[in-house]
Amino acid sequence: MGAFGTSTTDPGSFRDPNSTVLHAGAQVLRLLSSAAAEDWQRLTETTFFGERVSKGDVVATEQMQPADRQGIADEAAWPVVLRHERIPFVSYPYEWSFSQLRDAATLHIDLLLDALGEHLTMKDGYAYNLQFRGAAPVFIDIGSFEHYRGGPWAGYRQFCQTFLFPLLLQAHKNFSFRPLLRSQVNGIEPAQMRRLMSSLDLARSGVLKHVALHNAVDARNATRGEGSRATADHLRESGFSGAVAAAAAKNIGSLVRKLRWKPADSHWTTYQLSSTYTDAEREQKKAFVREALSRRHAGLLLDLGCNDGTFSLLAQDHADYVVALDNDEQTIDLLYRRLRADGNTKILPLVMDLTDPSPAIGWRSQERPSFLERAKPDAVLALALVHHLAIGANIPLPEVVSWLHSLGGHLVVEFVGPDDPMALRLLANKPAGLFPDYRPEVFEKLLAERFEIERQVTLESGTRTLYSAVPRG
Amino acid sequence: MPILLDVATPYYLDAGTGSMLVQLAVAGVAGAAVFAKMGWAKITAPFRRKRSNDVVETERDQPQQHQPADD
Numbered sequence: 407m408g409a410f411g412t413s414t415t416d417p418g419s420f421r422d423p424n425s426t427v428l429h430a431g432a433q434v435l436r437l438l439s440s441a442a443a444e445d446w447q448r449l450t451e452t453t454f455f456g457e458r459v460s461k462g463d464v465v466a467t468e469q470m471q472p473a474d475r476q477g478i479a480d481e482a483a484w485p486v487v488l489r490h491e492r493i494p495f496v497s498y499p500y501e502w503s504f505s506q507l508r509d510a511a512t513l514h515i516d517l518l519l520d521a522l523g524e525h526l527t528m529k530d531g532y533a534y535n536l537q538f539r540g541a542a543p544v545f546i547d548i549g550s551f552e553h554y555r556g557g558p559w560a561g562y563r564q565f566c567q568t569f570l571f572p573l574l575l576q577a578h579k580n581f582s583f584r585p586l587l588r589s590q591v592n593g594i595e596p597a598q599m600r601r602l603m604s605s606l607d608l609a610r611s612g613v614l615k616h617v618a619l620h621n622a623v624d625a626r627n628a629t630r631g632e633g634s635r636a637t638a639d640h641l642r643e644s645g646f647s648g649a650v651a652a653a654a655a656k657n658i659g660s661l662v663r664k665l666r667w668k669p670a671d672s673h674w675t676t677y678q679l680s681s682t683y684t685d686a687e688r689e690q691k692k693a694f695v696r697e698a699l700s701r702r703h704a705g706l707l708l709d710l711g712c713n714d715g716t717f718s719l720l721a722q723d724h725a726d727y728v729v730a731l732d733n734d735e736q737t738i739d740l741l742y743r744r745l746r747a748d749g750n751t752k753i754l755p756l757v758m759d760l761t762d763p764s765p766a767i768g769w770r771s772q773e774r775p776s777f778l779e780r781a782k783p784d785a786v787l788a789l790a791l792v793h794h795l796a797i798g799a800n801i802p803l804p805e806v807v808s809w810l811h812s813l814g815g816h817l818v819v820e821f822v823g824p825d826d827p828m829a830l831r832l833l834a835n836k837p838a839g840l841f842p843d844y845r846p847e848v849f850e851k852l853l854a855e856r857f858e859i860e861r862q863v864t865l866e867s868g869t870r871t872l873y874s875a876v877p878r879g
Numbered sequence: 880m881p882i883l884l885d886v887a888t889p890y891y892l893d894a895g896t897g898s899m900l901v902q903l904a905v906a907g908v909a910g911a912a913v914f915a916k917m918g919w920a921k922i923t924a925p926f927r928r929k930r931s932n933d934v935v936e937t938e939r940d941q942p943q944q945h946q947p948a949d950d
Contacts, residue, residue: 422891530892562905563898596897615904624897637896644917646903653909654902 413478417772418534425549427490430478434492435470436549437484445526445552446486454520455551462539462751463513465546466491488548494727494754495706498774499533499568500588501756501764503739504576504667507583509746510536510543511569515659517545518559522652527554531561532593533568534774540727540751541742557642559651562658567593570616570662575602577665578610582735584757591768596621612661669736682827687865691820691872692720694863695787698818698874699724701860704785708813710760711791715741715753721787722752729781731758760791761799781813788819789872790828796844797832803843804852811856817875821849826869846871 413430420426424442428435438446446469449455458464470478470487478487499507510533518528528535528550535547550561571594572583579602586594600621607613683691695717699707704725709718712730714737722728730753732738741755758764763777788810795801801809810817822829823846833841850873853859857875864871903910 424891558894558899558902560892560894562902563895564892566898615901619904620897620901623900624895627896627900632896634894634896634899637899638894640917641899641903641913644913646913650906650909650913651902654906657905657907 417770418768418774420769422529422549426484428478432492434490435478436467436488436490437479438486438488438549439483440485442549443486446488446548448526448553449548449551452521452524452526454517454524458517458520458545462542463545464517465493465537465544465548467548490546490548493537493539493544493546495729496775496780497538497729497754497756498587498764499572500584501758501777502538502584503735503742503755503757504573504583505739505746506538506543506742506755507533507569508573508662508665510538511565511573511662512659513543513545514565514569515655515662518561518655519652519659521551522554522648522655525554525648526551527559527651528552528561531559531563531565531569533587538754540753541745541755542749542751554648554651555642556648557638557646557651559654560638562654563596564593565658566599566616566620567595569593570612570658571596571599573662573665574610574612574617575599576667578607578613580667580669584735588764588767591774596624611664616658616661667739682867684866687867687870690863690865691789692717694861694872694874695789695818696720696724698816698861699785701874702785702816704783704816706783707785707787708781708783708815709787709789711789711794712741712755712787713737713790715744715755717787717789718753718755721785722750725785726752728753729783730755731760733757733759761795761801783813783815785816786810786813786818788817790820790822792819792849793822793826793829793832793844797829797836797841803849807849807852807856811877814877817857817873817877819853819873819875821846821871821873823869823871826867829869 413428413435416427416429418427424439426437428437455464459466467488467490470489475487499510502510514531514535518531521527529552530547530550535545535550536543537546538544568587572587575581575586575594576583581602583594596617599617603613603617608618699721705727707721707725707728709715709721709728709730712718712732715730718728718730730738730741732741732755735757738755738757745753745755758777766772766774766776766779768774792806795806796803810819824830824833824841824844829844850859850871853873853875857877859873859875861874862871903914906913
């Protein structure tokens, strides 16, 4: 068994017979077959790999010494074991905003070009090859790099389905890709994408070739033809070389880089301007949160309903890593772009509807675990959130408190009373008298049943109360 | 040689015939050269109107021959 205890195979790593990811304790290991070990050797001999790892674009990876790998897998079948840097919080493309997906796509293509320049290519091309370290995309699928033997890129179709089609859909039609990627783990199919495009759309960047032509050639080959392996061989024999593959990759890269999402301004982005906190209250709230978080250092902190990230930025000094969640995609996109410009690697912004968080999807509904399975925070901020769940989404207050308790971790929560302007705005949309129990004393009683309340403060206005609480049991 | 390549090639996905052919168009001028070398017949085989089964079988049996288009 060695020092690792039991290890489990990553549920998303099973399709490539030459490379498997394992979790052994807190370590992320990758087993390589002898074929994959040869490709790993070639990868380490390239110039780009070391450079990209130092820049943080590719996950830090080292080969385990034979002595260290005692008990990890059969050495004959898996002659090489790699150890990867651990990504603090795993997220998926259907949780990313437009700019996050685009930056991940750009990095993927840039790495493909680096690889082709040094006689390597990539076996696949889907968005699950990347993760984020704060606001920086990181390529994690080291097993994807392989010796280039001529021919077209095998990952182009996956790249279209999980990167290009989603980006084109949002850039050209202002239609969010997230629901489609969440419900189809393999992404958007060419035929499906084609049906979403009107004749006017054919004139837009990338649509004619990557969507219309792609679908047409696909359809014709569906029931006849020689199979893709033979086609690859014919293309190779006809001179489809690294230069041709690189030309295609460069064009895809240029296309992705120029795509822009132009949403109509959502009311959430002007929230800070229209919000009803006085400057004094804002300072009072910040001071409370700062004091509460300084009591203990959190490994992982979740900021639920982060809006412009004010409190995530405050919290990053008191946690190893912050995941900032908001339901509004434009808000997260703006926050992400700000953090990226600052080079922030501690705060990961994600788009998430907390009343309908990402489910587990894929093979055996385990391939991509649900958000709640991944979320094991040490601390949680639930500021100006409870009224949205309890009033806006009709979640009973006991349910809200029970859910906050189930997340585990130190809770800093704000209760906005029924006479507060923010609550009144939501109550105006519901029948009168629907929430008789939405009252501060009811909330406090529910909170005290499940948590030990360390400290509380009612802000100047008298309608908002902040609590710092630790879960019981 | 193709057989050796098969055994040695560790990639595992179906890259998709359509997806591979489209890369010729995506590669621009560089792709056009390959397109020309592959021969018009090979590329347009997917686009030709359906013929009788006999003709289709012949094309499959002799993949290296370039059948002139006679439609």
